[in-house]
Amino acid sequence: MQTVLVTGANRGLGLEFVRQYREAGWLVIATSRRLDEGVRARDCGAELLQLDVRDEEAIRALAHSLEGRKIDLLINNAGYHPGAQQLGKLDYENWQSAFHINVIAPLQLAEALLSIIPPDGKIVNIGSRQGSMACNREGGKYLYRATKAAVHSITRSLAIDLVERGIVVAALHPGWVKTDMGTNNADIEVEESVSGMRKVIADLGPHNTGHLINYDGEVIPW
Numbered sequence: 090m091q092t093v094l095v096t097g098a099n100r101g102l103g104l105e106f107v108r109q110y111r112e113a114g115w116l117v118i119a120t121s122r123r124l125d126e127g128v129r130a131r132d133c134g135a136e137l138l139q140l141d142v143r144d145e146e147a148i149r150a151l152a153h154s155l156e157g158r159k160i161d162l163l164i165n166n167a168g169y170h171p172g173a174q175q176l177g178k179l180d181y182e183n184w185q186s187a188f189h190i191n192v193i194a195p196l197q198l199a200e201a202l203l204s205i206i207p208p209d210g211k212i213v214n215i216g217s218r219q220g221s222m223a224c225n226r227e228g229g230k231y232l233y234r235a236t237k238a239a240v241h242s243i244t245r246s247l248a249i250d251l252v253e254r255g256i257v258v259a260a261l262h263p264g265w266v267k268t269d270m271g272t273n274n275a276d277i278e279v280e281e282s283v284s285g286m287r288k289v290i291a292d293l294g295p296h297n298t299g300h301l302i303n304y305d306g307e308v309i310p311w
Contacts, residue, residue, distance in 0.1 A: 094118040094160050096142055096198065097167030098135065099126040102215065102263055105283040106164055107135045113287075118160075120151070120167075142167045142194035143186070152201035160205050162290065165195035165214045174232045184232055191236035196243050199258075208255035211293050213286075214244050216260030216301050223310035241301055241311060248299030257298040261286050264304045277304075 093110050097103040098119035107119050107130045120140035121127030131137040140151050169190040171183040195214050206212065218224050220237025241260050248258040263282045285304035292306070301309045 090114065090116050091161040092116040092118065092159055093162040093164060094120070094155075094202070095130075095135075095164045095166055096120045096140065096194075097122075098130045098137075099123075100129075102266065102279060102283060103164075103166040104129055104133075105279045106166065106287075108133045109280075109283055109287060111135060118155075122167075142198070143189050145197060148194070148197050148201050152205075155202070155205060158205055159207055160202055161207065161210050163199065163202055163206065163210075163212045165198055165212070167194065168215060169236075171232045175229050176231075179231060187232050187236050188239065192239040192243065195240055196247075199247060203251075203256075206256055210256050211290060212247060212251075212256065212258045213290055213293075214240050214258075214260045216241050216244065216262055218262045218301075218303070218309055221301065221309050221311060244301070245299045245311075252295070252298065257293045257295070259289075259293055259298060260301045261289060262301060262303045262309055 093115050095103050095106045095117065098107050099121040107117050110117050111134045117135040118138060119127060119130035119135035120138050122141045124137060124139050127137045138151060141147055167190060169187050171187050199212050217237040219230055219234050220241050222238065244258055244260040251258060263286060265276045266279050266282045282304050289302050289304065289306055301311060303309055
């Protein structure tokens with residue numbers, strides 16, 4: 090049985106990843122900052138573990154607790170959206186938290202769990218088209234764009250460093266999804282987004298490692 094670990098699994102995309110992978114017969118390890126917030130993941134049949142991705146000691150403790158097991162797929166889903174970030178309205182106090190959750194934590198988790206990811210394993214970071222410099226035609230959203238561009242850079246470097254180990258790494262854009270973060274004004278339902286991303290994940294291999302890929306399979310330029 091294959092095993093997937095999903096961070097930020099208490100709601101939205103993370104919870105839907107849990108639900109769909111459990112329905113597909115995977116063993117799912119779900120993490121949530123607070124256990125009481127992750128009960129829906131547990132109700133789906135996931136193994137629920139507490140993890141605040143801002144806590145480096147907690148990440149190391151999680152890795153230690155999983156020693157001897159195998160993680161076929163790591164989905165770094167936990168994220169932070171700082172809200173409006175327009176010129177004249179920038180809240181610089183948000184930057185440290187946003188970069189820690191969106192950028193540092195995915196790298197720390199990948200590094201901490203690397204010893205239990207097999208040669209055919211996969212690491213997926215939830216990125217965003219808004220972090221693509223080539224696609225930026227609107228400006229604004231300074232902090233969110235910056236953190237996603239940074240996690241894309243980390244994704245690319247991980248893919249290069251892990252190619253000899255046979256581990257595939259990619260960043261996925263989930264689309265504009267109707268979640269708490271995306272709001273009800275978004276284009277697509279969470280079920281459609283995650284279903285599409287699961288198809289992309291299944292197709293990941295040496296041919297597309299290190300790319301930013303849309304939920305429908307389109308490769309997005311950096």
